[in-house]
Amino acid sequence: MYRLSEEESLIRKTVRDFATRELAPLVAEAERTGCFPREHILPRMAALGLFSVCVPPELGGVGGTTLMLCIIGEEVARIAGGFAIGVMASVVSPSALVKLSGGRVAAPVLASLLEGMVMPAMAFTEPGAGSDLVAIRTKVTRTEHGLVLDGAKAFISNGPTADVYLVAAVRAEAMEASREERAKGLGVYVVPRGLDGFSIGKPLEKLGMRSSETGELHFDGVLLPPGPGLGAAKTEGDKKSGMRAMMDLLDYNRLYIAALSIGIAQAAFEASLEYVKQRRAFDKPIGHHQATGFKVARMAMKLDAARALVQRACELYDGGGRCAREVAEAKLYASEAAVEITSDAVQIHGAYGYTEEFAVERYFRDAKVGTIWEGTSEIQQQIICRELGLYD
Ligand SMILES: Cc1cc2nc3c(=O)[nH]c(=O)nc-3n(C[C@H](O)[C@H](O)[C@H](O)COP(=O)(O)OP(=O)(O)OC[C@H]3O[C@@H](n4cnc5c(N)ncnc54)[C@H](O)[C@@H]3O)c2cc1C
Numbered sequence: 001m002y003r004l005s006e007e008e009s010l011i012r013k014t015v016r017d018f019a020t021r022e023l024a025p026l027v028a029e030a031e032r033t034g035c036f037p038r039e040h041i042l043p044r045m046a047a048l049g050l051f052s053v054c055v056p057p058e059l060g061g062v063g064g065t066t067l068m069l070c071i072i073g074e075e076v077a078r079i080a081g082g083f084a085i086g087v088m089a090s091v092v093s094p095s096a097l098v099k100l101s102g103g104r105v106a107a108p109v110l111a112s113l114l115e116g117m118v119m120p121a122m123a124f125t126e127p128g129a130g131s132d133l134v135a136i137r138t139k140v141t142r143t144e145h146g147l148v149l150d151g152a153k154a155f156i157s158n159g160p161t162a163d164v165y166l167v168a169a170v171r172a173e174a175m176e177a178s179r180e181e182r183a184k185g186l187g188v189y190v191v192p193r194g195l196d197g198f199s200i201g202k203p204l205e206k207l208g209m210r211s212s213e214t215g216e217l218h219f220d221g222v223l224l225p226p227g228p229g230l231g232a233a234k235t236e237g238d239k240k241s242g243m244r245a246m247m248d249l250l251d252y253n254r255l256y257i258a259a260l261s262i263g264i265a266q267a268a269f270e271a272s273l274e275y276v277k278q279r280r281a282f283d284k285p286i287g288h289h290q291a292t293g294f295k296v297a298r299m300a301m302k303l304d305a306a307r308a309l310v311q312r313a314c315e316l317y318d319g320g321g322r323c324a325r326e327v328a329e330a331k332l333y334a335s336e337a338a339v340e341i342t343s344d345a346v347q348i349h350g351a352y353g354y355t356e357e358f359a360v361e362r363y364f365r366d367a368k369v370g371t372i373w374e375g376t377s378e379i380q381q382q383i384i385c386r387e388l389g390l391y392d
Pocket residue numbers: 121122123124125128129130131132154155156157158206209214369372373374375376377378379382
C-alpha cells in the first residue's frame with residue numbers, strides 16, 4: 001500500500017469516484033470502435049483539476065507530488081488501460097513542459113492543456129529507433145525562416161487524433177556527429193497539428209489498449225511556429241544536455257506507466273478475489289483450493305510491493321536526487337507483476353476468463369505493453385546494471 005498524504009488520499013477518492021461513475025460506462029464502446037472518447041473524458045478531468053497537478057500555482061496549476069500523477073494513472077487504468085494511456089499526455093505533459101522549458105512555457109499553451117481543450121501526444125519513438133533514443137533521425141534545422149522539422153515517428157499514443165505533439169528531434173548540425181554530441185543535440189519541440197508538411201498515419205490495430213489510438217507521424221519540411229508560442233518549449237544543450245533533460249522526462253513518464261500497470265493489475269486482482277469466492281468446484285469455493293487461493297495471495301503481495309517501489313521512486317524524484325535505478329526498478333517490477341497478475345486472473349476464471357464476457361481477458365491483453373513501452377524490461381535492467389556500476 002501507499003502511505004498517502006491527505007491530499008493524495010483525496011485525489012485517489014476523487015479519481016476513483018469519477019472513473020467508476022463516468023469512465024466505466026464508456027469502456028465497451030471505446031474498446032469496440034478503437035476510439036478514445038476524448039470529448040467525454042478530457043474536459044471532465046480538467047474540470048476536476050487533474051491536469052493541473054504538479055504545475056506550480058504561479059503558472060495556473062495546483063502543485064502537488066509526482067505520486068499524485070501516478071494515482072491518477074492508476075485509478076484510470078483500473079477502469080481501462082487504454083483510457084489511462086489516452087489521458088497520459090494530458091496528465092503528464094503540462095508539468096513536463098514546465099520542467100523542460102524551465103518555467104518559460106507560453107501561458108496560452110499551458111492554459112489550453114490545463115483546461116483539457118487540446119489533446120497532447122508525446123512522440124519519441126521512430127520506425128528505426130525505440131530503445132536507442134540517441135539513434136533517432138528526426139532532425140530540426142535552423143533556417144532563415146525559422147526551425148524546420150523533418151523525419152517520422154512511430155507507435156505514438158494519441159498520434160492519430162492529438163492537437164499538439166511533443167516531438168523529440170536532433171539538431172541538424174549534430175546529426176552526423178559522435179553519439180555523445182548527438183545526445184547533446186537532442187531536444188523536444190512542440191508541434192501543433194495541421195502545419196504544412198505534417199501528415200498523420202491511420203490508427204494501428206493492436207493486441208491491447210484498444211481504447212487508445214496509436215499511429216505514425218511524418219514531418220516533411222515542417223516550419224515550426226516562431227517565438228514564444230507553441231514552438232517555444234524545447235531543450236537544447238545549455239545547462240543540461242538534451243539527453244539528460246530527455247532522461248528526466250522519461251523517468252517522469254515511467255513512474256506514470258508503472259502506476260498504469262498497477263491499475264490494470266488491481267482490476268484483475270479485484271475480479272479474481274470476487275470470483276474465487278463465488279465459483280465452486282469439488283463442493284467448495286475455488287479460493288479454498290490452495291493452488292487458486294495462493295495465486296490471489298501473491299497478487300496482493302505483488303501489488304503492495306509494486307506500490308512501495310513506485311512511492312519510493314516518486315519521493316526520490318520529487319526530492320531532486322538521483323533516482324534512475326529506483327525508477328527503473330519500479331517500472332520493471334510493476335509492469336512484469338501486471339503481466340503475471342493478469343495472466344493468473346485469466347487462469348483463475350477458467351474458460352470464462354478466455355471470453356470477452358469477463359474483463360480479465362482485456363486486462364491480460366492490456367498489461368503486456370507495460371514491459372515494452374517507455375523503455376522495455378531489458379532497458380530497465382540495463383539501467384539498473386549501469387547504476388550498480390557493472391559497466392564502470
Ligand atoms: C501501444 C504502444 C504505444 C506507444 N506509445 C508511444 C508514445 O506515445 N510515444 C513514443 O514515443 N513511443 C511510444 N511507443 C513506443 C515504445 O516506447 C517503444 O516501442 C519502446 O521504447 C521499444 O522500442 P522498439 O519498439 O523500437 O524496440 P527496439 O528498440 O527495437 O527493441 C527490440 C527488442 O530488443 C531489445 N533491446 C534493444 N536494445 C537492447 C539492449 N541494449 N539490451 C538488451 N535488449 C535490448 C528490447 O528490449 C526489445 O525486446 C508505444 C508503443 C506501443 C506498443
